[in-house]
Amino acid sequence: MSNTVKKRRNTIPLLTTVSPVAIWLILLVAAPLLYVFFLSFMATDGYKVVIQFNLDNYKNLLNPTYIEIYVNSFIIAFFTTLICILLGYPFAYIMANSTKKSKTIMMIMLMVPFWTNSLIRLNGWKTILGKTGVLNSILLNMGVISEPLEILYTRGAVLLGMVYTLIPYMILPTFASIDKLDGTLLEASSDLGANKLHTFLHVTLPLTFPGIFSGSIMIFIPSLGFFFVSDIMGGGKSQLIGNLIENQFKAANNWPFGAALSMMLIALILIMVTVYKKSGGDMEDLGVM
Amino acid sequence: MKKKNGGAFSRIFTALIYLFLYLPIAVIILFSFNTSKMNIVFEGFTLDWYSRLFRNDTLLEAYGNTLLVGIVSTLIATIIGTLASYGMYKYKFRGKRIIDMLLYIPVVIPEIVLGISLLAIFNLSQIPMGIVSLIIAHATFSIPFVVFTVNARLSGFDKSVEEAAMDLGAGRLKTFLTVTLPIIMPGVVSGAFLAFTLSVDDIIISFFTTGPGSNTFPLKVMELTKTGVTPDVYALSTIVLIVTIVLVIVTQREKKNAV
Structure with missing residues (x-):
């Protein structure tokens, strides 16, 4: 009895706090995604969407031209992630093992570049790497090279731009996981005779793997x-x-095929996030930025 | 555990990472003072681009749009997000897990997928594309980040403080406004700060949810990239960077003084 009274008394505050977000998320996250899912089974007449159920968009995903694009995209995503780990993890490790004051300074210095829009900073790279850019003119003047290097407009340049834009997303979570490591575990490891490398490989690395x-x-x-x-x-x-x-959504104006491609990405993410959760990962850590 | 600032290798490695991060920024600042219009070779020093910037109406308008969308979407996201975090922390109800799940979607799906989904739904519901659609889209991707930031603050919140206020006769609303809100305020402020930063920097979602004639600064830069970015854009970026750095130094000082 008292429970129902309590429940009723809670209804109004519950509605005022939670219903705005519920309505917002249903209308602007759930509904749009369901609509895209629906679109992925529709057809197009080259101008607009035609309501006609079919699986052609999904069959079309396997077109060799597109598979080439996925492969290229995966290669770039893989190496971007790998380079971000190789550069970001040691950096986070150094940062976590610094004094409190230098930690703060290093963190602020890490964030400052990201207050300038990423497009502007990528244009900065363009100015540096272009055929007549800063790097080439310096190298030419110093006589290191006789012909300008082709760096811009290559796959390597795309990789550089990706690493540049995304590296803080590796530094921040790995820093958080190294920083909260229990110091006594590392001491125990060295007391038991493990050297630094051994401690790192068998204690630090496994414990910071979630990061x-x-x-x-x-x-x-x-x-x-x-x-x-x-x-x-x-x-x-x-x-x-x-x-x-x-x-598909701009020039080609083939929304149903674009929708099918998006569904493919979502399926991929579901798999990755499931593996992440199964291996003990915390969903909250994906939203720490 | 010993805390020190590391050996020579650590120092060199850190310096190289910072060099990598700051190199393009240095180039942007340098070329904003360049006499040549082409961002290729530094020819000589001038302040011309800074005065030209203030006559470049389309660029200023785009920046104005960015600030407008940033401020309004941050306000919406902060209010909705803070209420949601508080309600979900305080009450148990059916469908809580669904809301929780929906909150993670904008965070884990690629921006491009959220962008095209919003484009599709705006198109279906005949919402005119422009500033309004941009604000709605930006609030959508910002809300989860506000919720998560406020959640973090609420997790250390002592419920007995609220009970004490209510025992002393304060109503729910009064308790929330005078007791709870001041305590979770740091979380609300950092959530709002994060939302604003995400909004001002957003490219992909804006690209799909804007309409003709309502450009934001990043979209304008994207458009200019095809023909070549002019140094007045670099001048604007330099000003924005300096203003941000000054703001951060001021708030850091305030924080120190407060402690």
Whole structure:
């Protein structure tokens, strides 16, 4: 009895606090995604969507031209993630093992570049790497090279742009996991005779693996979709899944096929997040940024 | 555990990472003072681009749009997100897990998928594409981040403080406004700060949810990238960067003084 009274008394505050977010998420997250799912089974007359159930868009996903794009996109996403781990983890490790004061300074210095829009910073790279850019003119003047290097508009340049844009997503979670490591475990390990490398490989690394995993998800997934990086750094030569989707919704005007491509990405993410959760990963760590 | 600032290798490695991060910024600042219009070679020093910037109406308008969308979407996301976090922390109800799940979707799906989904639904529901659709889209991807930030603050919240206030006769609303809100305020502020940062920097979702004539600054830069970004854009970025750095130094000082 008293329980129902309590429940009723809670109804109004519950509705005022939770219903705005519930309505917002249903209308602007759930409904749009369901609509895209629906669109992925529709057809197009080259101008607009035609309501006609079919599976052609999904069959079309296996077209060899597109498979080439997925492969390219996965290679770039894989190496972006790998390079971010190789550069970001040691950096986070050094940062976590610094004094409290230098930790704060290092963290602020890490964030400052990201207050300038990423497109602007990528244009900065373009100015540096271009055929007549800063790097080439310095090297030419110093006589190191006799012909300007072709760096911009290559796959390497796209990779550089990706790593540049996404590296904080590796540094922040790995820093968090290294920073909260229990110091006594490391001491115990060295007391028991393990050297530094041994302690690192058998204690630090396994314990900070969740940080690496969540960072990898936060890098791998966006890098499949960052079409502007490949536009600017690759000059449109290196197509990613993101470029392919963008194209369906803009120039090619084939929304149903774009919807099917999006569904493929969502399926991929579901798999990755499930593996992440199964291996003990915490969903909250994916939203720490 | 000993805390020190590491050996020579650590120092060199850290310096190289920072060099990598700051190199393009240095180039942007340098070329904003360049006499040549082409961002290729530094020819000489001028302040011309800074004065030209203030005559470049389309660029200023785009920046104005960015700030407008940023401020309004942050306000919406902060209010809805804070209420949601508080309600979900305080009450048990059916469908809580569904809301929780829906909150993670915008965070884990690629921005491009959220972007095209919003484009599709705006198109279906005949919402005109422009500033309004941009604000709705930005609030959508910001809400989860506000919820998570406030959640973190609420997890250390002592419920007995609220009970004490209510025992002393304060109503629910009064308790929330005078007791709870001040305590969770740091979380609300950092959530709002995060939402604003995400909004101002957003490219992909804006790209799909804007309409003709309502450009944001990142979209304008994207458009200019095809023909070549002019140094007045670099000048604007330099000003924004300096203003942000000053703001951060001021707030850091305030924080120190407060402690």
